[in-house]
Amino acid sequence: MEKGIGISPPAKEDEPDGGIPTAETFLRLLPMALCVSALVIMLTDSQANDYGSISYSNLGAFRYLVHVNGICAGYSLLSAVITAVPRRPAVPRAWTFFFLDQVLTYALLAAGAASIEVLFLVNHGDRAITWSAACGSFGRFCNKATTSVVITFVVVACYSILSLISSYRLFSRFDAPITCTTRGFEISNLQG
Amino acid sequence: MEKGIGISPPAKEDEPDGGIPTAETFLRLLPMALCVSALVIMLTDSQANDYGSISYSNLGAFRYLVHVNGICAGYSLLSAVITAVPRRPAVPRAWTFFFLDQVLTYALLAAGAASIEVLFLVNHGDRAITWSAACGSFGRFCNKATTSVVITFVVVACYSILSLISSYRLFSRFDAPITCTTRGFEISNLQG
Numbered sequence: 001m002e003k004g005i006g007i008s009p010p011a012k013e014d015e016p017d018g019g020i021p022t023a024e025t026f027l028r029l030l031p032m033a034l035c036v037s038a039l040v041i042m043l044t045d046s047q048a049n050d051y052g053s054i055s056y057s058n059l060g061a062f063r064y065l066v067h068v069n070g071i072c073a074g075y076s077l078l079s080a081v082i083t084a085v086p087r088r089p090a091v092p093r094a095w096t097f098f099f100l101d102q103v104l105t106y107a108l109l110a111a112g113a114a115s116i117e118v119l120f121l122v123n124h125g126d127r128a129i130t131w132s133a134a135c136g137s138f139g140r141f142c143n144k145a146t147t148s149v150v151i152t153f154v155v156v157a158c159y160s161i162l163s164l165i166s167s168y169r170l171f172s173r174f175d176a177p178i179t180c181t182t183r184g185f186e187i188s189n190l191q192g
Numbered sequence: 193m194e195k196g197i198g199i200s201p202p203a204k205e206d207e208p209d210g211g212i213p214t215a216e217t218f219l220r221l222l223p224m225a226l227c228v229s230a231l232v233i234m235l236t237d238s239q240a241n242d243y244g245s246i247s248y249s250n251l252g253a254f255r256y257l258v259h260v261n262g263i264c265a266g267y268s269l270l271s272a273v274i275t276a277v278p279r280r281p282a283v284p285r286a287w288t289f290f291f292l293d294q295v296l297t298y299a300l301l302a303a304g305a306a307s308i309e310v311l312f313l314v315n316h317g318d319r320a321i322t323w324s325a326a327c328g329s330f331g332r333f334c335n336k337a338t339t340s341v342v343i344t345f346v347v348v349a350c351y352s353i354l355s356l357i358s359s360y361r362l363f364s365r366f367d368a369p370i371t372c373t374t375r376g377f378e379i380s381n382l383q384g
Binding site: 052053054055058059060061098102105106109110111112113114116117118120121122126127128129130131132134160163167170 | 245246247250251252253290297298301302303304305306308309310312314318319320321322323324326352355359
């Protein structure tokens with residue numbers, strides 16, 4: 001039970017975090033595992049048969065997907081380690097996470113969207129531009145590519161949540177005015 | 193000049209906004225104009241010659257781009273009107289803008305990324321899947337589509353900034369603890 005008159009402590013700014021870091025560390029390790037899975041599946045995605053051969057590297061969108069998944073796996077591991085270490089969070093760190101989480105979400109989403117479009121085209125072709133569907137001849141290639149893209153979209157979902165968390169952390173650091181204004185009295189500008 | 197002892201006012205929460213709304217209203221009207229431009233350019237993008245005919249509607253990515261630009265134009269106008277009306281900002285409004293700005297940014301980016309991939313394929317084709325380039329025969333179609341996609345990416349840039357502004361507004365609404373803790377004294381829990 002607190003009692004008495006005193007200078008109020010610097011609200012929240014220096015408090016160590018509670019339960020969120022554990023959940024956040026998990027939410028950063030999960031996309032790391034998923035990125036590595038998507039990466040390995042796409043890297044090993046090639047097929048050769050009587051019709052010819054096809055590889056992920058033949059399509060720019062899939063190459064970009066591999067690169068972004070690699071970067072995302074590295075960043076996820078690094079950020080998970082940083083959030084797991086129990087220390088007082090600083091404002092620059094919160095801004096950095098907020099910014100990088102956003103950038104990663106954008107990069108992953110762009111890779112996923114471009115790959116979805118390519119998947120649609122290799123599945124259905126485009127009669128107007130005389131592009132034929134390739135999945136009839138290269139079914140295994142298409143299945144593996146689809147799996148990799150679906151996993152990437154799960155990573156996008158994770159990173160959307162992480163973006164919300166990192167912006168919430170930035171935001172919740174400054175929720176003290178309510179206690180200042182409703183529970184206490186303030187002596188201000190006595191010098192007039 | 194303020195003087196005396198009193199209950200401190202609800203800091204910042206109810207203050208009308210300063211110079212940001214004007215800039216924000218402009219930043220919301222600009223993408224509206226750009227979205228309408230990108231929409232009109234893409235909607236009128238079709239070409240017929242001896243090789244055949246091609247239209248934006250033959251490609252799923254371009255159809256999606258048209259839809260997203262239409263939604264974005266409507267939302268931009270609505271949100272510009274709301275930010276232009278001078279009234280006290282509420283926390284739910286800040287959260288709504290924050291959320292919708294993010295969603296629009298994601299949707300626009302996905303449309304732009306998918307369209308960029310299609311533009312790359314119609315420009316260069318893909319030898320491994322025997323997809324031929326179409327821009328040699330339909331140069332005007334490709335140029336108009338490129339213009340529309342470039343404009344969409346300018347809109348994505350605007351919305352990235354708007355997302356930052358809306359999250360900053362959410363964040364800056366709660367920056368009062370510094371005045372509470374460094375400039376004043378607090379009498380709290382006197383009833384023990």
